[in-house]
Amino acid sequence: MDKILSRNFHHPHPLNIDEYQQAGGYRSLDSIIGQPRKELLATLKNSGLRGCGGAGFSTGLKWSFKAPDAPHPVYLVVNLDEAEPGSFKDRQVLYRDPHTIIEGVIASSYILEADKAFIFIRGEYRKGAQGLEAAVNEAKAAGLLGYNIRNSGWNLEIDVHLSAGRYICGEETALLNAIEGYRANPRAKPPFPIAKGLWGSPTIVNNVETICHVPFILHKGIEWFQNQGTNGAYGSHIFQVSGPVKNPGFFELPLGTTAREIIYEHAGGLLEGRELIGFLPGGASTQFMLPKDLDIPMHWDGPPTVGARLGTGGIIVMDDSLCPIDFMINLMQFFTRESCGFCTPCRDGLPFVKYQLEKFETGEADMTDIDTLRELCDIIYPNTFCAFAPGALMPIKSGMDKFETLFHQHIDNHGCTHPSHTPSTDAINNKVDC
Ligand SMILES: Cc1cc2nc3c(=O)[nH]c(=O)nc-3n(C[C@H](O)[C@H](O)[C@H](O)COP(=O)(O)O)c2cc1C
Ligand code: SF4
16 A cells, blocks of 8 residues: 555655655646546546545535536635544644645645635644644745646635634534634534535535545546555545554554554554453544454444444554443543533533433442433434534443443442543543644
């Protein structure tokens, strides 16, 4: 597999524009700018690229929903909000190779005929945003941005926008409100942003990793892209591993690599004397997978075979020194804090879920609390305004099924007898050097 997103990471500093171009950077634009947009879009659609922000929706299909006669201005919004506990892939590209992001933004904006691109960055990635801003200025000075780019008659501006810093800002419509200067509450859908987004104009929102793949697919071709994946998947992905492993970190690997290979080969396996009891495959808002699921390929269709989802590919490993219920409480602590507060089932329901879980840890729970907890999840799950609360409940609902006996043990033992200590979500999230 060719490294794509991490191909320049071995350099001691992020490449400046001259170094980046010497390393082959921006060459893809020769085969993109000036070419018929319809053909480029068809190539992207046929490549099988799927959005890397967590849902895995076909990127080409999403872009094809933009009407050919859509009114201008058209906006591209690059989602680099990345606040999902356990996920730290996007920040690697931001801090280590900002020109790769800009190349992706130019190529994508050309296809979409976007007039302006916003790169929306998690508030804590302040230094990364400064580096990206400097790279944007270099690209502008080199004539890659601005007016009549490469005599194509097409203009593009890039705006680097630092988030005020809430998890919900990553939800695409809350993000649009944040850019417009409003409180970051999600908007009702439809209308979808592609029809009516920023200031009522057509707006395409994509994860930054998705955008970075675009120029490579168009430059090197579909066959090349599809050969980068494995076990039936296409392309590469930056997997991240946190928790009690010998070599935690991020690894760009073929999409479809098994969880076993990621955890035991690349992340070095569990710490000495520890035993794997499960893992979240793609950040905090995904469902638990168990040791028996280790050979499942980590691509969009792999984890769903055991009721989970790939999410961001940020694997959080759990070992036998950890009580899964304590871990779920820790996750709920994060989600209750990050609820935007707009709808009651999420704002008031999630703290109730956390309270119910705590009863098992402290020994106050009896058998009726298992039913109460399930009922609560079932009521909240389909009744919230956005996907935040259903995401928050994914580890809880799956944890109740996959660690069911543990809930009973906690009742029988009048509380948690596990000598565990859960790392805080900040620690899981690899604290950022701002
Ligand atoms: C609560 C919540 C938080 C989200 N946070 C992010 C995020 O930080 N980054 C991201 O790319 N997508 C995030 N998403 C998904 C976005 O709404 C959107 O689907 C995504 O940016 C689309 O990009 P893609 O098609 O390239 O995956 C979040 C969704 C929800 C419901
Ligand atoms: S589900 Fe939560 S985050 Fe989403 S709108 Fe309701 S309160 Fe806000």
